Amino acid sequence: MNERTGVEERQRTTGELPGFFGTHEPLPADEIRPEVWDLIDQWVAAHPGGRERLIPLLHRVQEEIGYLPFPVQEYVAQQLALSPIEVYGVVSFYHFFTTNPRGRYQLKVCMGTACFVRQGQRVLEAIESLLAIGIGDVTEDRLFSLEQVRCIGACGLAPAMMVNDEVHGHLTATEVRKLVRKLRARARRESAASAEEEASGDEPA
Ligand code: FES
DSSP: OOOOHHHHHHHHHOOOOOSOOOOEEEETTTSSOOHHHHHHHHHHHOOSSSGHHHHHHHHHHHHHHOOOOOOHHHHHHHHTTOOOHHHHHHHHHHOOOSSSSSSSSSEEEESSHHHTTTTHHHHHHHHHHHHTTOOOOOOOSSSEEEEESSSOSSSGGGSEEEEEEEEEOOOHHHHHHHHHHHHHHHHHHHHHHHHHHHHHSOOOO
């Protein structure tokens, strides 16, 4: 196994990598968890090969953290012995890769024809004003991100949107407000449950 240098170790723990993309703003500690660097190391070790590993690895990382920030792209480049520009070229070429953080709840509002003629624009505007974000943005608490998509295959439910993998239809501004309230409450419940679980795990046996 390769010994990691002190510099590499620091880069992994701080998320700061020097190089092609210039100086990065230091990333909040929770933004790239140490497990992400480990995941990349382990994936590379388990999949010997060359450049053909790039897209599957990027998929795996995006599946884990929802997007591909530049420090991660640089680390992937290092580990696959590619140049950062090659990695960036692939990430920017394919629409399914993104460098924008996504929220825990990804709201994808449909603007296909059926949804558009049934006031899909109003649904979009209601979300934008409720969450104070625009298309492609994420809320500060990282709970919601907003995208506009074309036909999600639920035209009979127009206007419709997806929340992660769930379809929601017949939407109105009021329905959207209710849905956002429900999702916030769900996130609070889940956070409280996991805090409780952590606390009970900390108790001495
Ligand atoms: S146009 Fe919106 S689901 Fe088809």
